[in-house]
Amino acid sequence: MTATVATLGFPRIGPRRELKFALEKYWSGKSTEAELQDAASGLRTAAWARQKALGADWLPSNDFSLYDHVLDTSVMLGAIPDRYGAGAGEADLATYFAMARGTTATDDGCGQAHASLTACEMTKWFDTNYHYMVPELVAGQKLTLNGSKIVDEYREARAQGFETRPVLLGPVTWLSLAKGRDVDPFDFLDEVLGLYSVILGHLGHAGAEWVQIDEPVLVLDLDERQRKALTRAYAKLTRCGVKLMLATYFGGLEDNLTFAASLPVAGLHIDLVRAPDQLDRVLKAAPRSLLLSLGVIDGRNVWRSDLQRILDRVEPIAAGRDIVLAPSCSLLHVPVDLALEGRIDDEVKQWLAFAVQKIEELAILKRALNEGRASVAVELAASAQAAANRLTSARIHDANVSTRVAAATPAMRERHSAYETRALAQAEVLGLPAFPTTTIGSFPQTAEVRHARAEHNRGHLDDAAYQQFLREETARAIRWQEEVGLDMLVHGEFERNDMVQYFGEQLSGFAFTVNGWVQSYGSRCVRPPILYGDVSRPDPMTVEWWRYAQSLTGKPVKGMLTGPVTILNWSFVRDDQPREASCRQIAFAIRAEVLDLEAAGCKAIQIDEAALREGLPLRKRDWQQYLDWAVDCFRLSAAGVGDATQIHTHMCYSEFNDILPSIGAMDTDVISIETARSQMELLEGFARYRYPSAIGPGVYDIHAPRVPSGEEMVQLMRLAQQHLRPEQLWVNPDCGLKTRRWEEVKPAIEAMVEAARTLRVEAMAAA
Structure with a gap:
């Protein structure tokens, strides 16, 4: 039996937020569409090369987006509201960004006059801090295949020697996220499935053997309409000439497990970080012909894994069937590379793993399963030592914090009056x-504010001068208001x-990064603090x-x-x-x-x-x-x-x-x-x-x-x-x-x- 490694998606922004800067340069009119696309192509190539070098066997394509993968899917299906003025199958990059960001009457971000348009609604992707653009559907709308991004990126990777597994947001999840205007989004199910069938056919014709189709809706409380839609969807889509890896994540299948395992797909990915207890039930329900992808590494948090503990769990499984080792979900939700960090001290750093390190962990697990634990004895010992060090570190627990929390009374939660x-x-x-x-x-x-902060951080602007700069900015803002x-x-x-980092930097129990950026939406990136220990406030x-x-x-x-x-x-x-x-x-x-x-x-x-x-x-x-x-x-x-x-x-x-x-x-x-x-x-x-x-x-x-x-x-x-x-x-x-x-x-x-x-x-x- 063989273990292989897959990634369900890789951070799009680049190790140093290269996508952010390319987008903002384009939106400001300082670069062309061709230059933006060249920058995007470079990021994709670098991501494929890096994942391959780290030991991934299944590389994703179409996990990259210039703004949002849900918006990409909407545009691909021609679900473009009439207000954007695009004809069937004709949405260009200006239309795409108008849907994402809106436009003004004088500037659409592409150097052309344009009407003032509101953007599509935006909300959170399941229970993450990633924002997606809500699909809009109206009565009488005609969906039409628009563009060929997913096929183009598969061919782009293949031309460079990278065989990929294209990633496609599942039709039932997309419809579940959509907002209908005087119409039920599921009224469009047959139309959507017809377009998905065409897309899968194009991918098969281009040479793709497998396609990863993401249906995170399977970890939710499904209604009967969704269950029927899933049944119809995969009865149809599995006849399109490619093998489907049905990816679920952010939770356990629970009452949907038997149903999901019965869908006629070739593979099933499950999240064993959010829902480790589901493994035994999945093994009982999944036929041996179903390739299991086990999400054993946390794709949403930054903690280093205890590899020996994972091996103890998956070794018996790998002895009896082929398995795929993977992160629990796309690595979109974690920073790119811990090696870029110089701010985190060594003790905390040894407890962490970013996207690159998580793929390295998967590669170690693969070698241990395929070649024996002795082949990676040094790596396993280091993993075990880091876990032990974290467990016993004096920096984690503060008795004063525990005492303070334990002393809370009901009256502390109540305002004095109604x-x-x-x-x-x-x-x-x-x-x-x-x-x-x-x-x-x-x-x-502004650029001036960011520059002053950067100069202060570098030591080029002393505390007094920086404080004076901030006081002047504050005074100007008060006067203007x-x-x-x-x-x-x-x-x-x-x-x-x-708004979080500023407070975390003044609280105990937090660590901070220099390049630990994560995409929130579009070009907006954040550096989440790392909460590793008990929290208290030393000073106002x-x-x-x-x-x-x-x-x-x-x-x-x-x-x-x-x-x-x-x-x-x-x-x-x-x-x-x-x-x-x-x-x-x-x-x-x-x-x-x-x-x-x-x-x-x-x-x-x-x-x-x-x-x-x-x-x-x-x-x-x-x-x-x-x-x-x-x-x-x-x-x-x-x-x-x-x-x-x-x-x-x-x-x-x-x-x-x-x-x-x-x-x-x-x-x-x-x-x-x-x-x-x-x-x-x-x-x-x-x-x-x-x-x-x-x-x-x-x-x-x-x-x-x-x-x-x-x-x-x-x-x-x-x-x-x-x-x-x-x-x-x-x-x-x-x-x-x-x-x-x-x-x-x-x-x-x-x-x-x-x-x-x-x-x-x-x-x-x-x-």
Whole structure:
């Protein structure tokens, strides 16, 4: 019997974010489409070569994307909304990026005049921090095969000597992610399957023997419609002349296991990191003719594997059948190469593995299975030693943190008074008008800001000069906000590199990278902190910056914090204790900061929980347990303040309607949410739930370069008033503004403030 190694996908961005810089150069008009495509081709070639050299036998193609693989699939199927003006089968790169980013009337990112267009909706990919573009389907739409990216990239690899297994998002997962406009997306099933059959036929004709078809929907609670669709899909697609490796990940098959194992595919990939207990049941259900791909290495976290432990589990299996060893999912979700890191100290570094190191681990496992453990004795000993060192390290546990968490009382989670009482106290202190305006927190991180930070990090700009630069940027931001007429101000966060990293760098128990970048969406990359030990707050983190900003204005300035659940979910989290335990430790650290801000005189404190929905388990039966501890951690961080202190939170790019009772249980005074792309649809659920507190529905989509008009914002707020009482409503952008340019931000915020004034006039007239 033989063991081989497969990768389900490799990071697209390049070791040093080469894709990000190529995209932004193209969008700014400083390079051509041909130059962008050359850069993309170079990244693909380098990824194939590297994976092959590391010992991978099954290389993926079509795992690369210029923006998003779900958007790629939508374009491939011709699911292009009419507003983008592309005819059947004619979508070009300008259309692709218009769907991803929207356009303005003067700049579509490609140097041509274009109408002002909104981007497609964007939300989180299952329970990850990766964002995908939501497919749109409308009644009467005709799908047509558009482009040949998947075949072209297979041929591109083959021409360079790399035999690949093309990766294709499964039709049932794509339809499950799609949003129907007056139509059920599954009404398009036969049409979609016809196009998939053509694609698979083209791949077979090009020489592909296997195709990896990703159906992560199989780890969810499937309804009967989805089960029937899967049955029809694979009865049809397995007749197309190529072998299908059906890939499931992010969880266990559970009640879908027998069903999945019975589908007429040639191979099945399972996630044994998220769901290790499913292996025995899979072995019983899977016929010997089914090639099993075992996801034994964590594709979503950065911890080094205990290889001997994995071998103990898979050796008996490999003795009786061919198996494929693989990461649990695509390596899209981890940084590229640990060897590029010089910032992490050696003790922590020995515990880690990035994408490159994970493939090396798989290659060691393959050699051990095919040639015997003695052939990799040195590597196995090193793996075991690293696991032992991590288990016994004095840096992991802090008795003071454990004592503090154990001493928490129920009263620490409760505000002193109900919202109605608090709202009256806050109105008296803050004196805000109807439809108060604010922003989410950050202002543009310009080239000058990034340069100053880089020079300071390199030691070329001393502390005093850097602090003076940041004070000047903050003062300019405060002055501009006063001039434009915003009601509640922010200091702009120029001192912050990232909303999680900034706090993690000031907390114990975190490590940080230099090149540990992970794609969030498009060209947006983040460096998640590595949470390896117990968390505490040695010193105040934000008080002095808030105090300085507030000294410059008579208007209220929000204190800006990242919430415990978001810090947890946007970090690579230790796997030696429950996530809930780590979250409570972070909650105590944020609570201390909240109380220090209030003591300094801050009357409005925003505790962002952008990732609360993202951490929701994939199976509904597990939701409440997660929501209970997540809400408890937020309340622990926020509830110590007095009635007159206004607690804000912010959430974005998630579906909230199914967890609204838990959002209500957070007991905030104001919540701001993303609603611009969805035309206020989210507010329908808030209205049905009768959400009691104030809401700031976003009227400015900051993830697109277009500048909306004031009238567009007024129309959105009129829609909002169909669902909520006017006195509940704030006016704000969808999210922070750090990724935008001042040239975009200033006219958009000016329009937003003018829109709020229009709403006030309309409200007075109606009264």
